[in-house]
Amino acid sequence: MGKAGLPVSPLAPASFPDLPVIEGVEFASGAAGVKYQGRTDVTLIRVAPGSTVAGAFTRSSTRAACVLDNQAKLAQGGDAPEGAAIIINSGNANAFTGARGQESVDAVTGAVASALSLPASRVFSSSTGVIGEPLPHDRIVAAIGGLAGALDPAGAAEAARAIMTTDTFPKGASATVAGEGGEIRIAGIAKGSGMIAPDMATMLVYVFTDAAIPADLLQQALSGGLNGSFNAITVDSDTSTSDALILAATGRSTAAPITSLQDGVGAAFVTALHGVMRELAHLVVRDGEGATKFVEIAVTGADSDADARLVAMSIANSPLVKTAIAGEDANWGRIVAAVGKSGANADRDRLSIAFGDMVVARDGWRDPDYDEAEASAYMKNQDLRIAVDLGLGQGAQTVWTCDLTHGYIDINADYRS
Amino acid sequence: MGKAGLPVSPLAPASFPDLPVIEGVEFASGAAGVKYQGRTDVTLIRVAPGSTVAGAFTRSSTRAACVLDNQAKLAQGGDAPEGAAIIINSGNANAFTGARGQESVDAVTGAVASALSLPASRVFSSSTGVIGEPLPHDRIVAAIGGLAGALDPAGAAEAARAIMTTDTFPKGASATVAGEGGEIRIAGIAKGSGMIAPDMATMLVYVFTDAAIPADLLQQALSGGLNGSFNAITVDSDTSTSDALILAATGRSTAAPITSLQDGVGAAFVTALHGVMRELAHLVVRDGEGATKFVEIAVTGADSDADARLVAMSIANSPLVKTAIAGEDANWGRIVAAVGKSGANADRDRLSIAFGDMVVARDGWRDPDYDEAEASAYMKNQDLRIAVDLGLGQGAQTVWTCDLTHGYIDINADYRS
Numbered sequence: 001m002g003k004a005g006l007p008v009s010p011l012a013p014a015s016f017p018d019l020p021v022i023e024g025v026e027f028a029s030g031a032a033g034v035k036y037q038g039r040t041d042v043t044l045i046r047v048a049p050g051s052t053v054a055g056a057f058t059r060s061s062t063r064a065a066c067v068l069d070n071q072a073k074l075a076q077g078g079d080a081p082e083g084a085a086i087i088i089n090s091g092n093a094n095a096f097t098g099a100r101g102q103e104s105v106d107a108v109t110g111a112v113a114s115a116l117s118l119p120a121s122r123v124f125s126s127s128t129g130v131i132g133e134p135l136p137h138d139r140i141v142a143a144i145g146g147l148a149g150a151l152d153p154a155g156a157a158e159a160a161r162a163i164m165t166t167d168t169f170p171k172g173a174s175a176t177v178a179g180e181g182g183e184i185r186i187a188g189i190a191k192g193s194g195m196i197a198p199d200m201a202t203m204l205v206y207v208f209t210d211a212a213i214p215a216d217l218l219q220q221a222l223s224g225g226l227n228g229s230f231n232a233i234t235v236d237s238d239t240s241t242s243d244a245l246i247l248a249a250t251g252r253s254t255a256a257p258i259t260s261l262q263d264g265v266g267a268a269f270v271t272a273l274h275g276v277m278r279e280l281a282h283l284v285v286r287d288g289e290g291a292t293k294f295v296e297i298a299v300t301g302a303d304s305d306a307d308a309r310l311v312a313m314s315i316a317n318s319p320l321v322k323t324a325i326a327g328e329d330a331n332w333g334r335i336v337a338a339v340g341k342s343g344a345n346a347d348r349d350r351l352s353i354a355f356g357d358m359v360v361a362r363d364g365w366r367d368p369d370y371d372e373a374e375a376s377a378y379m380k381n382q383d384l385r386i387a388v389d390l391g392l393g394q395g396a397q398t399v400w401t402c403d404l405t406h407g408y409i410d411i412n413a414d415y416r417s
Numbered sequence: 418m419g420k421a422g423l424p425v426s427p428l429a430p431a432s433f434p435d436l437p438v439i440e441g442v443e444f445a446s447g448a449a450g451v452k453y454q455g456r457t458d459v460t461l462i463r464v465a466p467g468s469t470v471a472g473a474f475t476r477s478s479t480r481a482a483c484v485l486d487n488q489a490k491l492a493q494g495g496d497a498p499e500g501a502a503i504i505i506n507s508g509n510a511n512a513f514t515g516a517r518g519q520e521s522v523d524a525v526t527g528a529v530a531s532a533l534s535l536p537a538s539r540v541f542s543s544s545t546g547v548i549g550e551p552l553p554h555d556r557i558v559a560a561i562g563g564l565a566g567a568l569d570p571a572g573a574a575e576a577a578r579a580i581m582t583t584d585t586f587p588k589g590a591s592a593t594v595a596g597e598g599g600e601i602r603i604a605g606i607a608k609g610s611g612m613i614a615p616d617m618a619t620m621l622v623y624v625f626t627d628a629a630i631p632a633d634l635l636q637q638a639l640s641g642g643l644n645g646s647f648n649a650i651t652v653d654s655d656t657s658t659s660d661a662l663i664l665a666a667t668g669r670s671t672a673a674p675i676t677s678l679q680d681g682v683g684a685a686f687v688t689a690l691h692g693v694m695r696e697l698a699h700l701v702v703r704d705g706e707g708a709t710k711f712v713e714i715a716v717t718g719a720d721s722d723a724d725a726r727l728v729a730m731s732i733a734n735s736p737l738v739k740t741a742i743a744g745e746d747a748n749w750g751r752i753v754a755a756v757g758k759s760g761a762n763a764d765r766d767r768l769s770i771a772f773g774d775m776v777v778a779r780d781g782w783r784d785p786d787y788d789e790a791e792a793s794a795y796m797k798n799q800d801l802r803i804a805v806d807l808g809l810g811q812g813a814q815t816v817w818t819c820d821l822t823h824g825y826i827d828i829n830a831d832y833r834s
Contacts, residue, residue, distance in 0.1 A: 062757030062765045096753045098766065098782035131750040132783045319736070319821075320829060327830035333548040336513045340479030348479045349515065365515035366549045404736075405830065409823050412737060413744035 006411070011286035011294050011382065011402070012169040019156045019174050019187040022208040024048030024250025027155030029162035032143040034136060035091030035129055040162035042089045042140055044147040045206065046116060047248040049083040053124075054219035056226055058243035065094055065101030066125045067244055069109070073121050078215025084122040086206060086246060087112045087140070090165050090191075094127040094135040104135040111141040115148040126204050126244050128165055128191065160189040163204055166411075167191050167287050173279035175272035177211075179255020179265050184211045186272055190280040192287070203230065205245040205280055211269055212251035213258040221261055221270050222247045222277075229277035232399040233285050234316045247273075285400050290407025293325050295400065296385045302395030307344035309397040311388060314342035322404035325384065330375030332360045339388065350391030355384070363391075423828070428703035428711050428799065428819070429586040436573045436591045436604040439625040441465030441667025444572030446579035449560040451553060452508030452546055457579035459506045459557055461564040462623065463533060464665040466500040470541075471636035473643055475660035482511055482518030483542045484661055486526070490538050495632025501539040503623060503663060504529045504557070507582050507608075511544040511552040521552040528558040532565040543621050543661050545582050545608065577606040580621055583828070584608050584704050590696035592689035594628075596672020596682050601628045603689055607697040609704070620647065622662040622697055628686055629668035630675040638678055638687050639664045639694075646694035649816040650702050651733045664690075702817050707824025710742050712817065713802045719812030724761035726814040728805060731759035739821035742801065747792030749777045756805065767808030772796070780808075 025047055032042040047053070055074045057067050087108055094101050109123040116123075127135060160170035174187040188207035213221070222245070230245060251257070258266045286294055297315050302308035315321055318338040324331035332353050339346050349364035356378050359367045378384070442464055449459040464470070472491045474484050504525055511518050526540040533540075544552060577587035591604040609620035630638070639662070647662060668674070675683045703711055714732050719725035732738055735755040741748035749770050756763050766781035773795050776784045795801075 058757075060754065060757030061759075061761075061763040062753050062768070096750065096765065096778070096782060098780070100782075131753065132778070319825070323826055323829035326826070329830070333513065336479050336548065337477065340475075340477030342478075344478075346478040348513065351479070361513070361549070363515070365513060365517075403830075404826065406823055406826050408736070409740055409743070409821065409826060412740035413746070413820075413822065 006166065006168055008168045009287050009291055011291055013283070016157055016160065016170050017172050017174060019172050020176065020185045021153045022185055022187050022250060023153070023210050023252035024051060025208045025248065026151035026153050027159040028147040028150040028152060029155065029158045030143050030147055030150070032089065032139045034089050034139055040158070041091050042087070042143050042147065043159045043162045044112065044144065044151065045086040045159065046151050047080065047084045047208070048250050048252065049081060051080045051084060051248050051250045052213060052215035052218045053078045053080055053084050054215065054222040054247045056222060056230070056245040062096065064127065065097065065105045066127050069102065069105045070124045070244060070246070073124060076121060078219055080122050082118055082122060083116070084124065084248060085112050085116055085118055086124045086126070087144070088126045088163050088204065089128070089140050090163055091129040092127060092133055092135045093129050093131045095131040097132065097134055100134050104137040107137045108140050111144045115144050124246055128163070128204055156187060156189055163189070163191045165191065169287060171280060171283040171287070173276045173283070175276050177265065177268045177272045179211070179253060181256050182254030184209060184253045184255050184269060186276050188276050188280050190284060192284040203243045203284055205230065207245070207247045207273070207276060209247070209249045209273070210251070210253035211249045211255070211258055212253065213249045213269070217258060217261055218247060218249050221273050224270065225274035225277045228274060228398070229281040232397070233281045234313060234399065234401050282400055285402050288402035289411045290405040290409070291402030292382070292405055292407070293403040294383045295325060295402060296398060297401065298385065298387045298398040299390070300387070300396045301389040301391045301393065303345045303393045304395040305397055306395070308395040310342045310344040311339055311346070311390065312397045312399040314338045315386065315388065316399050316401035319404055322401070325379070326403035326405045328376065328379040330355060330360065330372065330379050335386065335388065336361070345392060346390055347392065352389045352391065354387040355379070423583065423585055425585045426704050426708060428708055430700070433574055433577065433587050434589050434591060436589050437593065437602045438570045439602055439604050439667060440570070440627050440669035441468060442625045442665065443568035443570050444576040445564040445567040445569060446572065446575045447560050447564055447567070449506065449556045451506050451556055457575070458508050459504070459560050459564065460576045460579045461529065461561065461568065462503040462576065463568050464497065464501045464625070465667050465669065466498060468497045468501060468665050468667045469630060469632035469635045470495045470497055470501050471632065471639040471664045473639060473647070473662045479513065481544065482514065482522045483544050486519065486522045487541045487661060487663070490541060493538060495636055497539050499535055499539060501541065501665060502529050502533055502535055503541045503543070504561070505543045505580050505621065506545070506557050507580055508546040509544060509550055509552045510546050510548045512548040514549065514551055517551050521554040524554045525557050528561045532561050541663055545580070545621055573604060573606055580606070580608045582608065586704060588697060588700040588704070590693045590700070592693050594682065594685045594689045596628070596670060598673050599671030601626060601670045601672050601682070601686060603693050605693050605697050607701060609701040620660045620701055622647065624662070624664045624690070624693060626664070626666045626690070627668070627670035628666045628672070628675055629670065630666045630686070634675060634678055634683075635664060635666050638690055641687065642691035642694045645691060645815070646698040649814070650698045651730060651816065651818050699817060702819050705819035706828040707822040707826070708819030709799070709822055709824070710820040711800045712742060712819060713815060714818065715802065715804045715815040716807070717804070717813045718806040718808045718810065720762045720810045721812040722814055723812070725812040727759045727761040728756055728763070728807065729814045729816040731755045732803065732805065733816050733818035736821055739818070742796070743820035743822045745793065745796040747772060747777065747789065747796050752803065752805065753778070762809060763807055764809065769806045769808065771804040773802055
């Protein structure tokens, strides 16, 4: 269902997963004609009274009006005694639209608040698509009545399709945790990061659970998972003005409420939530523009976790590393250069590099057992793992990226919208 | 003369410039067969007794043995009462070669010292090419006798060719300053930054002048020019393990010695030197892999020069900006996103963006007079200028880059060495 002419990523899963219904969450998607014709482009999500909400957003200094609005609303607290809603449109990002941007957010979230009898402060919104164009918010407002009448607990898969812009496949993931007195379910959908000029690399993620969990613990569980999921992926080092992750917990599970993230069920919930977040993040990388390889980069032995992250992102964002991977070239020299430019502490003569299980460089030089043919054969895999040990300390970070191919240039330079 | 199959960059100048002879500097180039066959790959440069020497080198933490050796030698001071020499080879970078790296540097620089009766501490060296392979330094040592007998003040153009690896054209620039009692001449050669796996993005620059100038002032003049030349260019954000700039002044001009960089001739010398450095830096960008556009990015109005640099480099390194330029797409939204992710202070609603003389965005939104057809027409130029004003303070930085094209992917992913 990606933009016409874009084939589905070779890294896409075989099918959309069978997501569990999260009691207390309903979805409705429709076609408002914001920009695209002949497809759904607007989604309304209602979360039941008594839910709690948490979020994470882009740190871009040029972030879109809806992101600023969501942040302001969440800063008032994550409790939603009357319930909450999320309204999402594709086709227009409502970014870099000056004061008109906030007016559009107010119009759309106000209409949802009226339709669902919610305080406007509990209506969150996301917009993704072209930037610098005023959002034709009247079209969205006109669609809200119909959406409000069509809310359906089984609508997640349809919503995952409606929020796509230039994605080549819809993205979903779920997990189940054994609580005390019943199961706790977690289900999420995401979009990103296929891009076509002038669309933005927007990543939007919505995760729902029927856990009963206070807003502060929910936010803590979410925040703790970012470093191992959405903040650990990169397609091309470019950051969107609109990235948003919203997590809502309805408390409708029969399981006992979660009162601590350290205890058995709380800890299991955190692990499961982080697993769903990581899976959705990996799906975004697997839909990276032009991607033909999914690459895990694991850095260990750094002076600190922050240094390990610098090195991992320097490798993951290096055009030379990414083109070598596209060319199935075991070019570890480019990894050495990426380590060197990262700004992290590194000692050339303690550096080791492995491709999969194969050590290619050790202690500052090519491994004596290095076998070019074996390394080249490994590079033909679709999923690759590059491990770098700096030999200095205990700092570690793993990140995920894709290769840089002619497909990326096709999508971002040759196609014109 | 680039690697077989690589056409000369469309951004190349019509011909190599007619460099003035710098009295006291001699060049000899030859074919040592380090890696390439049928071309020159080794260059010896001798600088006359009484010269001063200055340098600037990559900050990579995985830098090559020759870079570390040059830095150690220059740390002893830039005076060369007995003269100095530079020995350069292409085809092998002698990088990430463990302790063998320094042994090779010692062998090559020691042989030059013997042949030219110089202290080894005044023999500098550079190696560029494949990394992780031991340097076959015997082949270079064997060539040194012949090179020492062939030194020629008019050999700069030949040297500019011999130091090329995957460059598609040789690079040179010069300037003349009116001194008191005669002219001061400056001439430089450079290589970079065509890359083919597994070659490195090495940038090597050698600049010579017949000015009489103390070593500390020479270093100061050089260092002051980096921010506006070699540290202000980027092809693909990747940093070499081997970048080096060496500047030598022979004092053979009839002009009076330079004793201050603030006075008339000293200030003129600095301006001329910085002009030569900037011209060589621009030539490196014009030979960027796959480049079809030369792009100046001028950032003003930042809180500080450091912030302006963050923003300028964020734009210059953004794959989305670079592919939009390749596609001749006036996609200013991608520039907004690059500003936002830079980490510099920015206020969305004060941001202005111009392409050439055409303001496309002002005060956080598309300019009311924006004309898509006019903007698209501008993007068809080979040389482009993008100006970003943050509207906050006095910080400014200009950088230069090229576009990101299928040619880049061809060179770095499809070709195998």
